Amino acid sequence: MLRYLLSAFALMLILEGLFPFLAPGRWRETFQRITRMADGQIRFVGLTSMLAGLVLLFIFK
Numbered sequence: 001m002l003r004y005l006l007s008a009f010a011l012m013l014i015l016e017g018l019f020p021f022l023a024p025g026r027w028r029e030t031f032q033r034i035t036r037m038a039d040g041q042i043r044f045v046g047l048t049s050m051l052a053g054l055v056l057l058f059i060f061k
Contacts, residue, residue: 020027
C-alpha cells in the first residue's frame with residue numbers, strides 16, 4: 001500500500017512540474033490569477049479537482 005501511495009505522490013510531482021517547466025510565463029500568469037480569486041472560488045476549484053480525480057480513479061480501477 002505504501003508503495004502505491006509513494007508512486008502516486010511521485011506521479012503527482014511529475015505532473016505538477018510539467019507546466020512550470022514547459023511554459024513558465026503562462027504558469028506565472030495563471031498563478032497570479034489564482035491569487036486574485038476569492039477563497040470560496042479557490043475551494044470550489046479544489047473540490048472540483050478532487051471530485052474529478054475520484055471519478056477517474058473509479059473509472060480506471
